[in-house]
Amino acid sequence: MPDLTLYTNPMSRGRIARWMLEEVGQPYETVIVQFGDETIRGVNPMAKVPTVVHGERTITECAAICAYLADAFPAAGLAPATDDRADYYRWLFFAAGPVEQALTSNSLGWTPTAEQQGMVGFGSYDRVVDTLEQAVADLGDGWLTGDRFTAADLYVGAHLSWGTGFGTLPKRPAFMAFVERVNARPAARRAAEIDDALIAEMKRGA
Incomplete structure (x- = not known):
């Protein structure tokens, strides 16, 4: 087992x-x-x-x-060397914190006021989206932490794929290019096929 x-x-x-x-x-x-x-x-x-x-x-x-x-x-x-993880940790937890909070708050219709933005970890939805765009723009053949795909790329890419697919993130060219790259990975395709098949099975049994 x-x-x-x-x-x-x-x-x-x-x-x-x-x-x-x-x-x-x-x-x-x-x-x-x-x-x-x-x-x-x-x-x-x-x-x-x-x-x-x-x-x-x-x-x-x-x-x-x-x-x-x-x-x-x-x-x-799937992780950089332990002494080269600054960008790796930064983008993993940027997506887990500010990105997750900003998208959820925006979807629920709550926009912090200028005074409240200093209290919330994400500041504002627009600032988070712009920062995320800067992170994935102009990477060429590289990834968020250098030349190698890591768990940070997977996690950020999953948020971008989900967000642009369901309308919680705008379909900016940099986002769509990154989504296309990460979703082309064989493991991404296998995982999607498994879960999509499970969804179809659940619907048949409903």
């Missing part, structure tokens, strides 16, 4: 964790969690997916899952 288990729903952020697992290339088991199923509290007290269990370790939060798996399986080459 694999010592990696992914608790997920194919219509959730669990797609990011599956993509990361496919990049890592290690065998893993999948447990599908229906929305509202409180039994997952035994694994994650937040009752949220994705959650990854690796042996006796439990990892929650997408960015943490990506960072953990990159470190746990270094042969996959």
